[in-house]
Amino acid sequence: MTTMTETATYGTRQNWFTKTEGWLDDRGKGAWIAAMVLGFIFFWPVGLALLMYMIWSKRMFSGTSCARRSKRTMMSNRNTGNAAFDAYKADTLRRLEEEQNDFEAFLERLREAKDKAEFDQFMNDRARRNDGPAEA
Structure with missing residues (x-):
């Protein structure tokens, strides 16, 4: 069941890439690293693509983790009263x-x-x- 906050944050219709990105962001930098390592293990171009995406999107070296960024977005969509x-x-x-x-x-x-x-x-x-x- 999708809450209004989740709908506002992630949208109702998205492609698989955006959904996967949001799912990994919710779990933090460790999930991104685990996905990259698994990508290298099963099919090395996938791992390399994930590494390049993590560097390009600044997920690898940013001071704030993906989970904190996602949490901040969720907080901005809460009810004001x-x-x-x-x-x-x-x-x-x-x-x-x-x-x-x-x-x-x-x-x-x-x-x-x-x-x-x-x-x-x-x-x-x-x-x-x-x-x-x-x-x-």
């Missing part, structure tokens, strides 16, 4: 989440249209090549 403000905040977060989902859907449609245009162009070029004069 003012029912009107909490309702406004929840509504605003819900609206922003809907806008994000709509924008992601728009980007997906845009990518699909671009892919279709490129495929159509390929097929037209291919048809022109095949319909050209046959030289003997």
Whole structure:
């Protein structure tokens, strides 16, 4: 069961990478290191990719651990005690989440249209090549 705080923090629809990242962040730097070591053991490119991501995202050498950053985010989403403000905040977060989902859907449609245009162009070029004069 997802609480309002979890929904506000992590969103309702996310990809597997974001969910995994959030899960590891909740468990702290040790979970990231364990995932990296397991990645090296089972398939070394995965471990190397995790190491590079940890360095790039500053999870490896930051002063504050991932769990503390996540906890700070959770604390910023707690109830203030003012029912009107909490309702406004929840509504605003819900609206922003809907806008994000709509924008992601728009980007997906845009990518699909671009892919279709490129495929159509390929097929037209291919048809022109095949319909050209046959030289003997």
